[in-house]
Amino acid sequence: MGSIKGFSILTFACILLIGCDLLKRGDDKGKPVARVNERVLYEKDLPIAAVTGLPKDDSARVVKRFIESWVKEQVLVMQAEENLLESMDEIEERINSYRNSLIVYEYERAVLQNKLDTAISSDEVVSYYRENQSNFMLQEPAFRFYYIGLESTSHEPYRVIRALRSLDPVKIEELKAYGLGHGAIIYFEDENWVSLSNLNQAVGIKLDPNKLLKGDPLKIITENGVNHYLYVLEIKEQGEFAPVSLVEGEIRAKIINDRKFDLINTMRNDLFKEALNKRNAEIY
Structure with a gap:
């Protein structure tokens, strides 16, 4: 019965297509199985493959x-056609417009799949950033930082503080190993920029941006039995230009979109010129 229930979805998806197609076929149609006025459904038009294997x-x-x-569908369609006779021309126009749009969409999608260059070098990202830097202003502060969260009773605070304040790469790596051995949550983002909202999400607490921007770069917050150690290495405030690494993903997406637009626009113009040159199209 599950197969029958699932088949009903296919049923209604096929009906209109079959109904429109039947009137366009020749005389050799085989055995009829149903009729609504001049519209006939033939045995060969039944989706037999969909029931193969059923009892x-x-x-x-x-x-x-x-x-x-x-x-039922054909009866309804014919009734609608009779009652919407004055609107049929408009409906036909809309159907043709939708058909043309669908064909063009599928063709352009195929062109993009076959011809779009999706490789983007780091130099291209930087070049795009420099040319459009004013479009990449920070809407919130961004940070480079070291963060480690440890249960209050499971570690030696002075050891964590000493390592973070040292900024010594060796001691930072030792701290990472120490933290992993004590079940710590660790985010050492010394090379990557992270927005405030993503920082809050990463550490699991809501940080006050005003406190982060001022005073000691080492912030220690105890909450729900966890000591949160955050050492702010560098800050970009809201309204400043976003670091390129923070918006790299956005830039790559914009470059791809620009390439899509250029590729489709070029293809359309080339087809137009070719049609005119071959006299397949004329403008009077």
Whole structure:
């Protein structure tokens, strides 16, 4: 029965396509199984492949349901056509417009899949950033930092503080190993920029940006039995230019979108010129 229930979705998806197609075929159509005025459904038009493998009784019920659904749909369509006679020209225009849009969309999608260059070098990212830097202003502060969160009773605070204040790469690596051995949450983002909202999400607490921007770069917050150690290495405030590394993903997406636009625009113009040159199209 699960197969029958799933098939009903396919039923309604096929009905309109079949109904529109039947009127366009030749005389050799085979055995008819249903008719609504001049519209005829033939045995060869039934989606037999969809019921292959079903028990005979289930298969018969599915086919019957399809036929009944087709008849109901055609009756409804014909009734609608009769009552919307004055609007049929507009409806036909909308159908043709939708058809053309769908064909163009699928063709352009195929062109993009086959011809779009998606490789973007770091130099291209930097060049795009420099040319459009005013579009990449920080909407919130961004930071480079060391963060380690440890349960208050599971570590030696002075050891963590000493290592963070040293900024010594060797001691920082030792601190990382120490933290991992004590179940710490660690984010050492000394090379990457992180926005305030992502920083809050990463450490699991809401940090006050005003306190982060001022005073001692080492912030220690105890909350819910956890000591949060945050050493701020560098800050970019809201309204400053965003670091290129922070917006690299956005830049790559913009470059790809620009390439898509250029590729499709070039393709359209080339087709237009070719049609005029070959006299397949004329403008009077």
